[in-house]
Amino acid sequence: xxxxxxxxxxxxxxxxxxxxxxxxxxxxxxGIAAQVALYLIAILGLNVLVGYTGQIxxxxxxxxxxxxxxxxxxxxxxxxxxxxxxxxxxxxxxxxGVLLGLPALRLSGVYLALATFALAVSVPQLPLKFSxxxxxxxxxxxxxxxxxxxxxEVAWSxxxxxxxxxxxxxxxxxxxxxxxxxxxxxxxxxxxxxLAIYKxxxxxxxxxxxxxxxxxxxxxxxxxxxxxEFSVTLSLKILIGAAVAGLGSLWGVVIGAAFIAxxxxxxxxxxxxxxxxxxxxxxxxxxxxxxxxxxxGVAGLLLRLSRxxxxx
Amino acid sequence: MGxxxxxxxxxxxxxxxxxxxxxxxxxxxxxxxxxxxxxxTIKIGGTFPLxxxxxxxxxxxxxxxxxxxxxxxxxxxxxxxxxxxxxxDAYDPSKTVPLTQQLVEQDGIFAxxxxxxxxxxxxxxxxxxxxxxxxxxIATGDSYWGFSAKKYPWTxxxxxxxxxxxxxxxxxxxxxxxxxxxxxxxQNDAFGKNxxxxxxxxxxxxxxxxxxxxxxxxxQTSLVQQILALKSAGADTLVxxxxxxQAITAMVxxxxxxxxxxxxxxxxxxxxxxxxxxxxxxxxxxGVISTGYLIDALNASxxxxxxxxLMKSIISTYAPSLxxxxxxxxxxxxxxxxxxxxxxxxxxxxxxxxxxxxxxxALKSMHNVKDPFLYPGITLNTSAKDNFPTEQEIxxxxxxxxxxxxxAFGKLYNGVR
Numbered sequence: 001x002x003x004x005x006x007x008x009x010x011x012x013x014x015x016x017x018x019x020x021x022x023x024x025x026x027x028x029x030x031g032i033a034a035q036v037a038l039y040l041i042a043i044l045g046l047n048v049l050v051g052y053t054g055q056i057x058x059x060x061x062x063x064x065x066x067x068x069x070x071x072x073x074x075x076x077x078x079x080x081x082x083x084x085x086x087x088x089x090x091x092x093x094x095x096x097g098v099l100l101g102l103p104a105l106r107l108s109g110v111y112l113a114l115a116t117f118a119l120a121v122s123v124p125q126l127p128l129k130f131s132x133x134x135x136x137x138x139x140x141x142x143x144x145x146x147x148x149x150x151x152x153e154v155a156w157s158x159x160x161x162x163x164x165x166x167x168x169x170x171x172x173x174x175x176x177x178x179x180x181x182x183x184x185x186x187x188x189x190x191x192x193x194x195l196a197i198y199k200x201x202x203x204x205x206x207x208x209x210x211x212x213x214x215x216x217x218x219x220x221x222x223x224x225x226x227x228x229e230f231s232v233t234l235s236l237k238i239l240i241g242a243a244v245a246g247l248g249s250l251w252g253v254v255i256g257a258a259f260i261a262x263x264x265x266x267x268x269x270x271x272x273x274x275x276x277x278x279x280x281x282x283x284x285x286x287x288x289x290x291x292x293x294x295x296x297g298v299a300g301l302l303l304r305l306s307r308x309x310x311x312x
Numbered sequence: 313m314g315x316x317x318x319x320x321x322x323x324x325x326x327x328x329x330x331x332x333x334x335x336x337x338x339x340x341x342x343x344x345x346x347x348x349x350x351x352x353t354i355k356i357g358g359t360f361p362l363x364x365x366x367x368x369x370x371x372x373x374x375x376x377x378x379x380x381x382x383x384x385x386x387x388x389x390x391x392x393x394x395x396x397x398x399x400x401d402a403y404d405p406s407k408t409v410p411l412t413q414q415l416v417e418q419d420g421i422f423a424x425x426x427x428x429x430x431x432x433x434x435x436x437x438x439x440x441x442x443x444x445x446x447x448x449x450i451a452t453g454d455s456y457w458g459f460s461a462k463k464y465p466w467t468x469x470x471x472x473x474x475x476x477x478x479x480x481x482x483x484x485x486x487x488x489x490x491x492x493x494x495x496x497x498x499q500n501d502a503f504g505k506n507x508x509x510x511x512x513x514x515x516x517x518x519x520x521x522x523x524x525x526x527x528x529x530x531x532q533t534s535l536v537q538q539i540l541a542l543k544s545a546g547a548d549t550l551v552x553x554x555x556x557x558q559a560i561t562a563m564v565x566x567x568x569x570x571x572x573x574x575x576x577x578x579x580x581x582x583x584x585x586x587x588x589x590x591x592x593x594x595x596x597x598x599g600v601i602s603t604g605y606l607i608d609a610l611n612a613s614x615x616x617x618x619x620x621x622l623m624k625s626i627i628s629t630y631a632p633s634l635x636x637x638x639x640x641x642x643x644x645x646x647x648x649x650x651x652x653x654x655x656x657x658x659x660x661x662x663x664x665x666x667x668x669x670x671x672x673x674a675l676k677s678m679h680n681v682k683d684p685f686l687y688p689g690i691t692l693n694t695s696a697k698d699n700f701p702t703e704q705e706i707x708x709x710x711x712x713x714x715x716x717x718x719x720a721f722g723k724l725y726n727g728v729r
Binding site: 027031035128131139141148217222223224226228 | 404405406409410413414417418430431434435436437438439442454500501502503529530
């Protein structure tokens with residue numbers, strides 16, 4: 001009962017904090033805070049796959065590209081309401097994720113990593129191939145540019161929905177099945193978990209969240225989608241965010257998202273290191289530090305703290 | 313959904329409502345002066361590839377900063393000093409966007425000046441126009457900027473555009489070697505295709521002389537297959553619309569496979585330093601034809617031009633680290649100086665207390681303006697209907713191998729667009 005209460009308080013504190021935050025931020029910082037929300041959604045998605053189901057993916061930039069292009073193309077050609085493109089991106093990338101989950105059934109470990117890497121490399125080539133429709137390397141724009149306040153509201157609302165959705169999904173039977181698959185496929189199968197269904201489902205959900213994050217990513221870049229934005233480094237960024245957050249836990253995700261969204265911006269304006277090289281060095285150094293000091297990420301730290309308190 | 317679930321959902325809904333309400337509280341503030349302008353300074357900024365694949369171009373913002381330092385040392389513009397912020401986007405639009413937001417919303421710039429690259433500029437095109445921030449003298453030769461002035465009134469380029477330049481080569485070939493068998497190598501994107509389209513227009517009735525065309529993707533490093541295909545199609549004239557590294561590779565490869573066509577080289581890759589590198593790697597570059605529109609520090613016949621003298625004095629005083637580039641003939645140096653010169657010219661004509669609208673008006677009403685860093689005879693001309701500042705080019709031909717240079721020949725081509 002006590003643990004449950006702490007959970008309520010944490011959720012309430014988060015909700016109030018993010019609802020009141022825009023009052024204290026400048027327009028520019030509202031834009032950056034919106035970036036945190038979109039990375040939060042992407043990391044949530046990756047966490048479902050990597051943290052809870054034990055499957056690796058470095059192909060999530062590809063799903064973000066599919067989601068992002070969904071938003072840009074629908075808005076450009078059909079003037080679709082931008083908010084309406086988010087569930088559309090969710091649906092389309094869900095299907096793509098399930099499709100990728102099928103070959104992933106036969107792959108694991110480094111082979112699965114390579115297969116998803118191939119996806120990350122090949123998907124950004126598609127807009128170049130179909131450049132008449134997608135604008136090719138010149139990119140394509142949504143028919144409207146959104147302001148930072150709009151972006152903040154939509155991104156954090158989407159993040160809240162995604163968080164609750166993921167939480168509800170993982171706390172019940174499906175989450176248990178995911179964890180069983182992660183811990184031992186043989187044991188899971190013998191307890192009646194159908195591997196094929198749960199693995200592809202995990203891929204689908206994970207990809208769908210990445211797709212929504214991709215839509216928001218494009219909206220945050222002035223509605224402009226271009227192949228270079230979705231390089232494999234974006235995948236790695238999300239993976240790093242997930243590692244910082246701590247795999248297999250939802251609470252660290254906010255910190256992980258803040259880490260990848262804010263650190264480059266903060267270090268860019270720091271004295272002495274205010275260059276791209278400097279930013280990369282600081283980012284890398286922090287990743288190494290986090291891995292050394294918090295091998296299980298922020299989630300691991302939270303767990304250790306709560307154990308300490310229980311002992312005291 | 314259990315009790316806990318409903319509670320969480322309710323909180324999420326609460327957060328949503330509260331943040332929507334939050335937005336209504338923010339309104340615009342009125343300014344007496346335009347953003348970025350104070351009684352003593354004018355703040356401008358731009359994004360450039362200081363690192364990454366296109367970092368050879370980092371010379372451009374360095375030369376621009378040198379020119380502004382020179383102007384500031386001489387009293388600035390109407391008593392205001394120019395404060396130019398250079399940010400590194402590594403030629404990556406996903407970095408250009410937040411950096412530009414930082415410039416506009418955080419630093420409060422008066423104008424986005426000189427930002428480099430087609431895709432980076434496309435990514436901030438709508439945003440800057442929506443916020444009515446001038447996006448001026450941008451370093452890209454695509455024709456979007458010129459042709460879309462009605463929809464995007466706050467944007468203007470600087471250099472001659474790619475399709476227009478392609479047309480020049482087409483006209484020259486049709487007039488001088490009408491029976492040439494033409495092979496075309498182009499980058500498989502908007503940049504390469506626009507150039508190629510211009511070439512076909514310039515050739516007119518002679519466009520049937522194109523016997524083969526080959527494209528490559530920007531990440532490709534070997535062009536052996538493409539060069540062999542063009543050679544075996546019987547081409548005796550090779551037109552290259554490529555970025556520097558692929559242009560160098562193409563010329564080296566052609567010589568290595570024993571093919572010596574007449575080469576036409578798009579201006580973006582016709583910086584003398586690139587031809588020198590190609591020659592050092594075994595390419596026969598003598599006779600390569602390109603176009604120019606800037607002054608050239610290597611060319612002895614231009615040594616007495618006021619622009620050359622001004623360039624040498626500014627660079628040696630305000631950017632000594634650029635002296636080797638300048639003396640090596642790097643066209644990025646006069647390019648940066650020329651763009652900065654044009655910006656200062658427009659500021660001087662934007663009113664005693666410059667406004668954003670005044671700046672755009674000045675840039676769109678230039679009549680025979682003599683930018684000293686442009687090739688003699690080339691002037692800047694714009695109007696309400698003409699959003700292309702530089703529309704003249706001169707053909708140039710390379711001689712002297714690895715230590716050579718381009719020399720202008722023939723007459724100035726007008727109406728390049």
